[in-house]
Amino acid sequence: MTVFTESPLRPDRQEHVDHVPLGLSRSSETVYRAMLGSPRFRLSELAECLGYDVERLAEVVEELRLEGMVADSADESEAVRAVEPCLALRALAARRLCATRGIDPVPRPEAVERLINLREQRRSEREFESAGLDELAAVVERLVAHADREVVMLVPESERTSCEFSRLIPEWASRRGLTVRSVWRADVIRSAARRAHGAWLGRQGFEVRVVRSVPLRAVLVDDAVAVLGDDEEVRVLRGTRQVTEVRRIAAELWNSASPVRSGSTSDRGAEVAGSRHATVLRLLAEGLTDDGIARRTGVSVRTVRNDVASAMSRLDSRSRFQAGVRAARLGLF
Known part of the structure; x- marks a missing residue:
């Protein structure tokens, strides 16, 4: 077993996290x-x-x-x-x-x-397997972390799933300003847990549609990469012809599918605030003043200053510019 650590592994009841690099106990x-x-x-x-x-x-x-x-x-x-x-x-x-x-x-x-x-x-170094739904999830997570525009998921079943019902991917997409669209096979929605997840996605502003049959398990990222997988194989398609075929299937399914109602109004207030924080950090890295950031984001100078002060403190930065650079290194915008 490979251990991703820089120090000996041992139980430690001391849970102080102030100086733990990854922010974990x-x-x-x-x-x-x-x-x-x-x-x-x-x-x-x-x-x-x-x-x-x-x-x-x-x-x-x-x-x-x-x-x-x-x-x-x-x-x-x-x-x-x-x-x-x-x-x-x-x-x-x-x-x-x-x-x-x-x-x-x-x-x-x-x-x-x-x-x-x-x-x-x-x-x-190929220490990891290349088949199975866990490997599919790992590949998708790595691609989504660097996505720029959109994630499309085709979900053919409810029982054995990979990352299709994870909240982490939509939460990250929302903070990054990405779109997430999902097409589920119709019987998936019979599960109360899946219905709840579909409703939650709707409240985040992401649409779920259902169709009678979904012929393949696939995830499209930025219309440029397609990941297909099952128990026996995980395939990452990057060639134009192969990806175009998956895009065609996804478009046909989406256009023929029925929307799933979220059941309530959007609750994306926190995500909107999170998007503003990311924008403030990006503008900091570009060297804009508080006044300039306020004009660009449509909030008051006081709000910007509060955001900047909070970011500097939480990122342990000595300057506004350093806070923006550190946020960029974390991939937050």
Whole structure:
């Protein structure tokens, strides 16, 4: 097992996070780094590797799950997997940075970059499998982390799913100003949990449609890359002809499908605020003054100053410009 850590693994009851580079408690960071060493783990296996008791480990894993760092395995019952750090840590940073309450630390850009680079190195060395729904999720998470415009998901079933019903991807997309469109097979909506997820997506401003049959499991990113997968193979298509065919299928399904009603009005206020924070940080990096940022964002100078002060504090920056640069390194805009 590859362990993504720079220090010995040991249980640590001290949960001080003020100086933890990834913004996690020491035990949470230890567990997350260890989980990156394998496509999935049962808790008993992971506890044996780390020397934790299973009950204590379950608590830490649940903390990581709440932060969007861990997800259930789609390939093995009662197993869990680490969400790709290029998405999980950047989403965590965005959430912490834009939070109006709480003092949880924002992950440090240099620590995030080191772990992402190490992860990419390990994947390039083919230490990971190339089949299964967990691998499909990993590939999609890495692509979505760098998406610029749109994510389209084709969902052929409800029981065994990859990342189609994750909230992390839509939350990240919303903060980045991306569009998310989903086409589900009609019987997926019979599940109360799936209906609730569809309603939640609608409240975020993302549309879900249902159609009688969806012939393939696929995710399109920016109309440029298509990821297809099942139990036996995960394929990443980048060639124009192949991607065009998947786009054609997706367009035909979308145009023939029926919208799923969200059941309530949009509640994207927090996401709009998060988008404003990202815009403020981008303009800081460009060197704009408070007055200039206020004019560009349509808010008061006082609001801009509050946003800037909060960003400088949470990003541990000595200047406005440094705050913008650090936010850029985290991929927040």
